[in-house]
Amino acid sequence: MAVKGLGKPDQVYDGSKIRVGIIHARWNSVIIDALVKGAIERMASLGVNEKNIIVETVPGSYELPWGTKRFVDRQAKLGEPLDVVIPIGVLIKGSTMHFEYISDSTTHALMNLQEKVNMPVIFGLLTCMTEEQALARAGIDDSHSMHNHGEDWGAAAVEMAVKFGK
Numbered sequence: 329m330a331v332k333g334l335g336k337p338d339q340v341y342d343g344s345k346i347r348v349g350i351i352h353a354r355w356n357s358v359i360i361d362a363l364v365k366g367a368i369e370r371m372a373s374l375g376v377n378e379k380n381i382i383v384e385t386v387p388g389s390y391e392l393p394w395g396t397k398r399f400v401d402r403q404a405k406l407g408e409p410l411d412v413v414i415p416i417g418v419l420i421k422g423s424t425m426h427f428e429y430i431s432d433s434t435t436h437a438l439m440n441l442q443e444k445v446n447m448p449v450i451f452g453l454l455t456c457m458t459e460e461q462a463l464a465r466a467g468i469d470d471s472h473s474m475h476n477h478g479e480d481w482g483a484a485a486v487e488m489a490v491k492f493g494k
């Protein structure tokens with residue numbers, strides 16, 4: 329019996345009135361592209377208009393916190409404020425401690441960012457020990473052993489924006 333993973337939503341949330349920002353790193357781009365696609369498809373299935381899904385990029389996961397803050401500020405200045413933002417990055421352990429330091433610092437920075445931007449910041453950072461783990465969590469490993477986690481992030485974004493938005 330599978331006990332892990334996102335449980336059933338308490339209700340289906342209507343995303344037709346929200347604007348979502350996706351800001352993704354460009355490292356491990358094949359995995360990133362699958363995660364972004366999964367998030368967009370799930371949000372579209374929940375009524376989010378594709379013109380209200382704005383996508384931005386940064387070089388790597390370490391740039392996500394600052395990039396997200398500036399992305400939110402820019403959209404507000406444009407008169408197209410976001411209701412929720414999904415930073416997406418894929419960190420894969422290498423032979424040094426680089427992975428640990430980026431994973432830990434970026435995770436804390438993204439969590440703390442919510443107070444600064446006064447909106448939900450969905451945690452879209454995969455921190456994987458192997459490439460195979462990352463492929464599986466993007467739903468693109470050979471055995472399709474897991475679902476695309478980007479879909480969960482899209483669903484969480486709609487729920488959090490509708491339930492706890494401004």
Ligand SMILES: O=Nc1c(NC[C@H](O)[C@H](O)[C@H](O)CO)[nH]c(=O)[nH]c1=O
Pocket residue numbers: 353354355356387388389390391417418419420421426427430
């Ligand atoms: O090293 N591995 C990774 C990585 N390093 C780059 C880092 O995020 C940053 O862009 C540079 O250090 C410059 O500031 N960024 C990732 O998104 N995934 C990785 O797996």
